[in-house]
Amino acid sequence: MPLSLSRLTRLVCLLWCCLGLLVAGPPVAHGEELVLLNWDEYMDRTLLAEFEKETGIHVREVFFETEEGRDGLLAQTNGAGYDVAVVQAKDIQAYAHSQWLAPIPVDRIPNLKHIPAKWRTTYPEAEQYGVPWSWGTLGIGYRRDLLQREVTSWQDLLRPPATLKNRIMMLGDAVAMRTIAMKALGYSMNDFDKKVLAESAELLKAQKPYVHTYGYMGLGEKSPMITGEHWMALMFNGDAITLGRMEPNIAFVVPKEGTLLWVDCFTILKASKKQEQAARLIDFFHRPKNAARLAEAVHFATVNEGARPFLSADHLNNPIIHPPQEVLSRSEFPVNPPAKVINNFKNLQAQLTRKE
């Protein structure tokens, strides 16, 4: 049967449409992609867009909620599947020894010059395998309106009043929880005496009935700190500012006993086939202007000295982001403990986070 004209026209149109769809796909399908393993809400996405615009490399973020979550993701693939990962400096050595990290190609990241050496050498092998970019503290975030009292000590978090039952959120990180418990008891967080370990473990176990969640509270509008489900949380300083912008009743304090200091680094995964592009992204983040934008976006202090001119006064003068010296003097970078102690930390964490 001969085709009629109208039917032939429709067929031609359909073929053109199919061709158009094939040609007009997303640009990333053609360009390169970098996979960034990162905390959620810990990035200025405009920067990523600019990087893509500049280099044609799309950056896809994969999020983790806790340090252990990240460990699990990497362990499942033995480090494959990701190009860049945000890792605390204290964990770099273990990651490196797990054969997951590639050495940093220093020559490909010229903006390293803006980073003072003290930030790069906080931990063994951190300089070789990581590029620091932000640092911060741990403190207690709380709903001033709901709690109706001031918080000054870790004891307020770890030995809370009965009204706080099931109202507390704890960061699920083994080291974070354990070290602040040590500080609450007046010990150094690097004192691995059996007595200190036992007392701190008991303190955390005793707190468990008050804890609603061991994990990460999230920084969106549905965060339990915003909704009022959680009244008090162990949190990073920058996160407190992010949440505080949405709910002014959220206060943050670094307890008087002092706190844990941390440095986050960019690392390049050894299994990555795009280590050069990864180095290019890290260098992009450390352009002083970009570093300032990133710090402002996540409300954490940057290690990039070159960024200071681009930082706002609010940012620079915010004591939560840049704690005063007397706070810093009471605080410590946790050293990597002996294997047995790590085992002890992890086991306690497993016990605490176990669902009953």
Add this chain to the structure above:
Amino acid sequence: MKLRGQLAVTLIPTVMVPLLVFGWLASDYLVDSRRQASRNEMDTLLQQIETNARTHMAAIHANLDSFARSNLVTGYLAVEEAATRYAVFQSPLLRLFADYASVFPEYYEFRILMADGSEDARYATGNLVNQTDEEGSTPYFQGMKDNPSDFYTEFIVHPDNGQPALLASKRLTVQTATRAGLGKEPLQAYLALTIRPDFLTTQIQPLHLGLRGFAFVADADGRILIGPSWRTLPARLATHDWTALRALATERRFELVTWMDTSFLVKGIALSNSLYLFTVADDAELTDGIQTLHLEILGITMVAFLLLFPLLYGILQHQFVLPLLHLSRASQEVGRGHFVMAPLPDSGRNRHNELGSLMVAFQRMVADLGRLHAALRQHAEELEEKVAERTAELHLKNEALQTSLTVIADANKKIQDSIQYAQRIQSSLLPDWTPLQALLPDSFVLWEPRDVVGGDIYFADVQHDTILLALLDCTGHGVPGAFMTMIAASGLQRIVRDEQVRQPAAILQALNMIVKTTLHQDSRQARSNDGLDAGILAIDLRSRQMQYAGARISLIMVQDGNLQTIRGAGQSIGYPDSPWEQTYTVHTLAAAAGMVCYLTTDGLLDQLGGPKGLALGSRRLHALLQAHAALPMAEQQERLTAFLRAYQGDMERMDDVTVLGFRLPGGAEDGI
């Protein structure tokens, strides 16, 4: 016994015995079924639990294998540096274990044990306190280490919580490039799971076999790991109990065992070489159940009897007894002469069976009997009339006969009187034996006429020392014979006494002539054919000699036990055919002292008798006389008379009998 009573007595065993037999068989069958059902239930439960256990064990193996192959486990072990392993891998590993635990809630402890037995990673749900993290010396670790297979399972009582637990482990062998480069052997470790054996406890703990039966699981040492939740069992079986139970579990058989002072039916199976499963039924409960069953069946049997007996009794009474009673009453009525039978109220039902036929036949029979009875009555009346007539006739004839009889009796009396008188005359003819007894003191005379008078007669005459003895047997007997004796006796007296003839042969010859003359037998017109036999013996005691002549009568002598016979002549005296001058031989004999002599008429010898009805005969008489010759003659007479009576028995006397017997006395010295 009444028919109803008999029916009841017959029905009770007829209904009861089959019911009891049926009940007994049913009971036997049900008891067997019940016992078998109990065993089947135990078997089924064992199989269910076993299948369930084996399925779960297979699932546990599969899960263990799957866990061991996960990247986190292999990655964990691939990191040799403990700090790194713990820092990076332990949390994800424990998280993985936690995830497993949430999927498999009964898996409550996950451990990575290194080759030396140290616990490298441990995740436990609940508040399970770890007693030790060095497991190197525990029996479980040793068992796991020594096990040739990579998989190892063992049931234990968990030291951390005292609960039964299944320990399942897999040996992990990991080689890393680093280790290989250093020339090290592959790393060996164990992934160990501690599992709450819910698949057993959920089945076993609430399980009830009957009311008191249960199931339990014991380990190889007889420790009871899982038992019923609703009763307490000892923590460990006594050694002898456990030996017995383990043996029956190995052989998968039932056995009745006494345990905890109770008799249990037990069957067991070995789930593995360290785990034994048993189902236990309380035997007493089973027995109680069986007794209850027996009572129930007995009750059912009794109820069935109580229902069936009245029913059958009613049916049989209606169908058979009532008709029979009706027949019985009808029979009694017939017996009383009422030949009208009332119909059975509902005989219509039985009309077509044998009883109905009987009723109809009986009714017809009653009607027939009625008719017959009427006919008989009429016939009887006719007969009575005829009998009356005949009786009258007979009466008349009887009277006539009675008259005749009287005449005959009178005539007979006269005859008898005549004969009695004749007998007196005949007796008077007989000699007086007394003078003879003076000479022959040992002697006897036996004279027995057949009738009142007879044809036999004897004669004796004594002159000085001579004795003449004669024995005459005339023709016939009774009155004719008596007449002949009269002729013979008168003739003899004339010869001997008138004519003084004393020689026996001469006497016989003279007597012959007298008889022939008297009876006119010497003429051709002789009417008498009569005569006589005779034997005549003359004894001269002085000369000690005897002379004998006989006409058909013999002289019998016995001396010193020897019997001798002097035969008479063959010719009788008289009779028409004898010669007129008939002569007779005389025999002269010595009259020895003590010799015994006998003369007898043929009436004795011809008497019929004995067992064959034969004549007595000479042989028997001679034997008798010879045997008794030594006895006194009076006693010999008695014996002879008794012998004759006995021999004759019920036979009729044939003829007149006369016997003379004497013993010859001694010589001069005796005074003769």
